[in-house]
Amino acid sequence: xxGNTVAILFLAMLVWLVPYGASAQLPPSLxxxxxxxxxxxxxxxxxxxxxxxxxDGDPLLTGASWWIRLDDxxxxxxxxxxxRWDYIFSNYFHYDAGTYSxxxxxxxxxxxxxxxxxxxxxxxxxxxxxxxxxxxxxxxNDNHILDIExxxxxxYSGTLIVMKYGTGMFAGYCxxxxxxxxxxxxxxxxxxxxxxxxxxTLLLKNCSIGTRAITWSGVKELFR
Amino acid sequence: MNSKLLLxxxxxxxxxxxxxxxxxxxxxxxxxxxxNGSFMAHPPIFAGNIIYGTLYPGTFxxxxxxxxxxxxxLxxxxxxRWDYIFAHYFHYHNTVGSEGWDGYFPxxxxxEPMPRWRFKTAAGDxxxxxxxxxxxxxxxxxxxxxxxxxxxxSKVISGNIVDYxxxxxxxxxxxxxxxxxxxxxxxxxxxTWEEEWYVPSATSASGRxxxxxxxxxxxxxSSSWGHIKSIYR
Numbered sequence: 164x165x166g167n168t169v170a171i172l173f174l175a176m177l178v179w180l181v182p183y184g185a186s187a188q189l190p191p192s193l194x195x196x197x198x199x200x201x202x203x204x205x206x207x208x209x210x211x212x213x214x215x216x217x218x219d220g221d222p223l224l225t226g227a228s229w230w231i232r233l234d235d236x237x238x239x240x241x242x243x244x245x246x247r248w249d250y251i252f253s254n255y256f257h258y259d260a261g262t263y264s265x266x267x268x269x270x271x272x273x274x275x276x277x278x279x280x281x282x283x284x285x286x287x288x289x290x291x292x293x294x295x296x297x298x299x300x301x302x303x304n305d306n307h308i309l310d311i312e313x314x315x316x317x318x319y320s321g322t323l324i325v326m327k328y329g330t331g332m333f334a335g336y337c338x339x340x341x342x343x344x345x346x347x348x349x350x351x352x353x354x355x356x357x358x359x360x361x362x363x364t365l366l367l368k369n370c371s372i373g374t375r376a377i378t379w380s381g382v383k384e385l386f387r
Numbered sequence: 388m389n390s391k392l393l394l395x396x397x398x399x400x401x402x403x404x405x406x407x408x409x410x411x412x413x414x415x416x417x418x419x420x421x422x423n424g425s426f427m428a429h430p431p432i433f434a435g436n437i438i439y440g441t442l443y444p445g446t447f448x449x450x451x452x453x454x455x456x457x458x459x460x461l462x463x464x465x466x467x468r469w470d471y472i473f474a475h476y477f478h479y480h481n482t483v484g485s486e487g488w489d490g491y492f493p494x495x496x497x498x499e500p501m502p503r504w505r506f507k508t509a510a511g512d513x514x515x516x517x518x519x520x521x522x523x524x525x526x527x528x529x530x531x532x533x534x535x536x537x538x539x540x541s542k543v544i545s546g547n548i549v550d551y552x553x554x555x556x557x558x559x560x561x562x563x564x565x566x567x568x569x570x571x572x573x574x575x576x577x578x579t580w581e582e583e584w585y586v587p588s589a590t591s592a593s594g595r596x597x598x599x600x601x602x603x604x605x606x607x608x609s610s611s612w613g614h615i616k617s618i619y620r
Contacts, residue, residue, distance in 0.1 A: 196587055220591075257496045259519065262549040264565065266519045268495040271480050293485040297520040299547040301565045303602050316597065320545035320567040322524035326484040339487070339526045341543040341569035343593065362593035364570060366541060370528065 189332060193367040195221040199229055199344075200360040205251065206244045207354050211235045215359070217282070223332060227284035231294060233269055234276045244354045252309065256300070263302040265309060270295040280323060288331020294323035298346070314351035319344060319361070327370040337370035411601040414562065416514075417592035418442045418506065420570070425581045426472060429453055433584040437506060440592030445508035449518065449584065451492060452500035469580075477525070479532065486527040488534065491520065504548060508557075514596065515554030521546040523572060536577070544584070545569035550596060552603035563603035566596035 201215015214230035239247045255267035271277035271293075281291035298319045300309055320343035327337035344361015422435015434448035459468045477490040493499035502518040522545050525538055545568065552563040570586035570593070586594045 196591070196593075198591075259498075262501070262517050262519050264519055264549055266495075266547065268491065268520070270489065271482070272478070272495075277480060277482055277485075293480070293482055295489050295522060295524070297522060297545070297547055299519055299565060299567070301549070303599070305602070318547055318565055318567045318595075318597070320520070320522070320547050320569050322489065322522050322543045322545050322569075324485045324487050324524065324526060328484060337484075337526075337528070339524055339541075339543045341522075341524070341545040341571070343545055343547075343567040343569040343595070345595070345597070362569065362587075362591075364543070364587055364593075366543065366571060368528075 191369045193223075193336065193338075193365070195224060195365045195367065196362065197221050197224045198360070198362050200358070201229065202356045202358055204354065204356045205233065205235070206248050207241050209235050209238075209241045213357070213359055223287050224282065224284060227282050227287070229280065229282045231278060231280040231296075233278050233296075234274045236275055248354075256298075256309075258302070258307060260307070263305050265300045265302070267298045268295065269298070284331070286331075288329055288333045290325055290329035290333040290336065292324045292326040292337075294321055296321040311352050315348050317346040317348075319346055319359075323363075325365060325367060333367075335369055335371035336367040338365060338367040340365040411599045412562075414598045416441045416566075416596040416598065418447075418568075418586070418594040418596070419588055419592040420447050420568070420584060420586040420594065422447060422584045423575060423581055424449075424584060425579060426451070427459060427466075427468060427580040429456075429458070433582070435584065437508070438589050440594065442506055442508050442514075443592075445506055447504065447506050449502055449504045449521075451502045454500065473534070477523075479527070481530075481532075483530075486530040486532075488525045488527065490523040490525070492518070492523070493520075495520075502546075505554065510557065512557030512559050513555060514550055514559050516548055516550040518546045518548050540574040540577070542572040542582075543570070544572045548596075550598065559598065561600040561603070562598040563600075564596055564598035566594065568594035 197217045197220025199215060199217045201213055203213030205211045211233040212230055217224050217227045217229060219225060239250050241247060255273060256265040258265050269278055277293040278296060280294050281289060283289045296319055298317050300313055300317050303313055323340045325338040325340060327335065329336055340363055342361055342363035344359060347358045349355055417440035418437050419439035420435060421438050422433050424431060424433030430453050431451040432448055437443050437445035437447055457467045457471050459466045476492055476494060477488040479488050492502055502521050504518055505513065505515040507513045524543050525534055528538055547567045550564045550566065555562055568586045573583050575581050575583050
């Protein structure tokens with residue numbers, strides 16, 4: 164009886180240890196892809212956060228939640244949506260007549276701080292970093308005015324950096340990534356939320372050695 | 388009575404016809420790309436195959452305007468061409484733990500020439516236009532402010548594009564629109580600086596084009612692009 168108890172305890176210990184052993188055996192580099200969707204509203208919400216779910220792609224990430232955040236500390240208050248929209252459009256979007264489109268770049272040059280992002284998986288852990296976002300509206304009727312119906316569809320793309328301060332399975336990894344997708348708004352005249360969906364690729368490598376040290380307070384400051 | 392009925396029917400037909408003529412047709416195309424190219428080439432062109440999506444099978448090219456880019460002087464240890472590209476298009480970001488360079492082609496708000504792109508399907512249909520923004524990011528893994536070879540060899544890329552009606556042929560000849568892509572740019576030959584332009588994937592096409600067949604504006608390209616077109620037509 165005593166031998167059986169020891170055997171059961173041994174098996175239980177194995178069951179408890181195996182997941183950690185498996186996570187330790189993750190390859191030195193990972194290339195991951197996933198599809199995401201979510202909501203956000205840069206006009207009536209401050210801080211500007213777009214957030215949603217990863218619904219398809221790499222099994223390590225499917226089922227995770229995500230968010231990106233833009234530093235709007237220099238933008239007009241959300242109390243006056245029209246003034247806020249006018250400020251964003253006139254300060255960030257550049258018109259190019261040759262391509263009948265407006266393009267805006269959101270990065271650490273155009274904003275007080277670089278946009279940040281994070282992915283949280285309920286089981287596999289968290290990772291995050293910084294990103295740049297390029298947004299494009301099309302001047303379909305070529306009148307050099309962004310008409311209300313032209314604001315119903317924007318396209319965006321960008322690149323991102325993965326910091327090495329992830330948790331769980333992503334601890335020790337860092338890297339870079341890129342993404343693209345579409346932003347839909349059913350009623351821009353009344354400042355409705357944007358629906359965003361897209362695709363992302365991440366290139367991760369083991370960064371547990373050889374990179375610069377950072378204090379946890381510094382990391383927390385970025386994601387605050 | 389019959390003539391009046393015929394007249395009404397004719398008017399109804401005309402109205403239906405007119406209504407169908409003025410309503411726009413929308414279509415969404417998806418694509419994945421894999422090709423090679425080099426910023427050291429003149430002109431710098433990345434070309435290859437459409438490997439998945441609604442435009443598969445087919446070919447593509449993306450060409451950068453290298454007007455003003457110097458040629459690498461083989462007699463010097465440095466690469467003058469890369470040094471120029473790096474200084475002109477890239478800027479460093481030093482957020483601790485997130486260091487890296489972001490390169491914008493063209494530089495944001497500069498008005499400089501945009502990269503150009505073309506797709507050609509195996510069926511003979513073509514699409515083409517400009518890239519309003521292409522972003523290339525290089526990670527500074529050791530945070531030393533210097534692009535090391537291992538950092539340059541693996542990069543990420545993204546871009547927004549517009550599609551002009553006058554570069555479309557076949558089933559796209561009445562369409563124009565916008566789109567985007569993202570993927571990776573990895574060195575495949577360190578000696579020639581040849582790199583792989585990859586927009587995933589072979590099982591799920593992430594590149595996209597949103598097209599419509601009304602209110603299309605004609606795009607204009609400078610005559611210097613004739614050389615590129617003659618090569619990859």
